[in-house]
Amino acid sequence: MQSLSLWHRVEPLLRFVERPSRYINHEYNAAQSSESADYKVTLLYPDTYEIGQANQALIILYQIIRDLQGCSVERSYLPWVDMMALMREKSIPLFSLESCSPVAAFDLVGITLPHEMAATNILEALDLAGIPLHSTQRGDSDPLVLAGGPGAFNPEPIACFFDAIAIGEGEELIVEVVEMHRQLKAQGANRQQILEALSSIEGIYVPQFYAYDRLSGRLEPQRDCAASAIRKRIVKDLDAVPVPTCPIVPYVDVAHDRLTVEILRGCTRGCRFCQAGMIYRPVRERKADTIINAIANGIACTGFEEVSLTSLSSTDHSQIAEILRRANNLLSGTAVGVSLPSQRLDAFGVEMAQLIAGEKKAGLTFAPEAGTQRLRDIINKNVTESDLLSAVYHAYTAGWRRCKLYFMIGLPGETDEDIQGIANLANAAYLAAKDAVPDEQRGSVRMSVSVAVFVPKPQTPFQWMGQIALSEIQRRIELLKKSKLHKGIDLHWHDPATSLLEAALSRGGRETSQLIEAAWRGGATFDAWTERFNLDIWLDAARNCGVDLQALASRDYDCSGPLPWDHIECGVEKEYLFKEWQNAQAGVTTEDCSFASCTACGVCQDLDVQIALAGDYRG
Amino acid sequence: MERVVRRSQLPYVITAGFSAHMKHAFGPALPVGTGGLAELLDVWISDYIPVSQALQSLEEVAPVSLPVIAVSYIEKSTPSLQVSHRYSTYEVLLRADARKQADIERACTGLLASGSLAVQRKGKMKNFDLSRYLGSKPKTELMEDDLLRLGFVLIADENGSLRPENLLDALSGYPDRLDVVSITRVRLSDSL
Structure with missing residues (x-):
């Protein structure tokens, strides 16, 4: 060229x-x-x-x-x-x-x-x-x-x-x-x-x-030449793959403007709504030495003022306390902060609160996902109210003054009591935060609640079920808005119209491409940008293609029938996903196989790979 | 630049307080879309490092398009760059021939004769006295390939500053009339 x-x-x-x-x-x-x-x-x-x-x-x-x-x-x-x-x-x-x-x-x-x-x-x-x-x-x-x-x-x-x-x-x-x-x-x-x-x-x-x-x-x-199914590729030994330590350093503010060091890949917590938890299995950790070297080399090569230890669940790393301790020592006196993208509630205790704090206390995010234990069991979140209250208490005791709680609405099996449960849980967390700080600082305690609309994703136990109707999503958001959240808590929610489109596209088949092309020809671009998203363009496109956007988003698939993504194999077997769907309906939880015994999802056998922990087995 | 300093491993000073960060201060900001050939930055360091060594450390880790040109020590009592360095020398490259050059020079004369320039900022009109905010009559120079260099100095004070595009708009009558290739601040100084 x-x-x-x-x-x-x-x-x-x-x-x-x-x-x-x-x-x-x-x-x-x-x-x-x-x-x-x-x-x-x-x-x-x-x-x-x-x-x-x-x-x-x-x-x-x-x-x-x-x-x-x-x-x-x-x-x-x-x-x-x-x-x-x-x-x-x-x-x-x-x-x-x-x-x-x-x-x-x-x-x-x-x-x-x-x-x-x-x-x-x-x-x-x-x-x-x-x-x-x-x-x-x-x-x-x-x-x-x-x-x-x-x-x-x-x-x-x-x-x-x-x-x-x-x-x-x-x-x-x-x-x-x-x-x-x-x-x-x-x-x-x-x-x-x-x-x-x-x-x-x-x-x-x-x-x-x-x-x-x-x-x-x-x-x-x-x-x-074409195989009947395409199996995902996987890196078996993540620790052997070099960490990029000289990434491009932007001149201007960008999203995630920091050094990122991926400390582990995969997550086997088994949250049933989470596509990432299924498609990136199994857990493979980098060793503490590898991670500390990457931080040292990365900061020297970039000059970033923050390093983020990324993964789907960073506090689950079997050496996380050692990694944070060594990273804090390494970066002491440099004004370079260490952050984790989000914290697992049941892994955030006194020690973790102190280790993550470092010199800077950026925002803290916890994701209970659902307001009641019944619904958290359905989605297999495997955290309790006491986990949340304890984590919040430790965080505010260690010096944080604001945190974000993430929830979803529209989860399978959700009732109005679960919506009220979001407000109840957030209020309890807010009171725990106030209890943790000295009287004279209670006015500075802040908390925000972010609510996303559940979008069923392919390759998950919820892949067969449709999203609830747009009108019902709006009713539940109104219910939450009226649910007497403490005035010190800010409530934010994701635009239901955006989630409707996301649901319509996420489980679509090959025919969905016509809808996408029609919407683009109608002027749709940058749909992820609130100021650019225009549902009317998509509704027009759907009409022209002879489909109903709401029907696409809400459709249920027959559990025994074919799915549009059946030819794409992530390693987790369809039978396992179905078993998990049945467990969800029965409110039965499933353990994390990197803490307990194998749950037979099939990924290790199908892909000839094993869970690779850097430290001791966590069970 | 903060990241350049950190990469250089110079012993930079960290501020005290809740959000610790490197102690440094920039000069007046460049307008968006304007290049800079000699920008200034104050950085506090905790140990004496010879100037040549400090310059070399910075040169080695600066992006090619953001080279560190010179380093010098200043007194602690020196006023901040924002206060002291108020004179910005700009060079604008335009596509223009000799006829256009004559038009621009006539426009410059007319503008100076008017004595002031009205600029709209955030919905409000502000009048700039050109004897205070424009250093001298803009100069033009025809170059090869039908390019014209237009040079001028803008002066900032505590009440505000003209931006180069304000002057260009005034010279062209409306923006599209001048075929601007680039705008560059070539010098930032404490006097004319």
């Missing part, structure tokens, strides 16, 4: 747009654009720079591809609407940051699928790039458009827009894809030959090789 820089056309636009820093590149640790590379990749996040810049998957993949001999890697983001309007007016295509080259000129465009609400942004990005929307419309001169990320575990709603979709963890898979594609391109292979070859890589799904079979009700492979 010759130098195709569009900078001379982009720069004059910058003074007319919001946050021009989104488009300027040149941050510390950014890769140099390499014109000598014979294979060029751009990793595209389908939202703005400040949302996607710190995405952990992209940080990992960026580093891996950069280290491959002869390959270069760049970043691309969707410009905000003001910049897009100017670009379309001036016929400037979507560009990468590092070399400001057209995205369509790369060999591979890797797009992450962060959540359902990014669907229209993917189409906007492809269109702005000048890449045909549908995989089947692309020719040999178009780049390979690859997807990956949590959204890939039900890829069907956006499958037709991608040439290939990576299922599971990408550390090893991306190298195999890049090397195979590069080799085949060098040999002059055509697009179909390339896709056939890629479909032989474990974990790669090539949607155009599958078609809906009326007899089985499933998507069935149409080529010999």
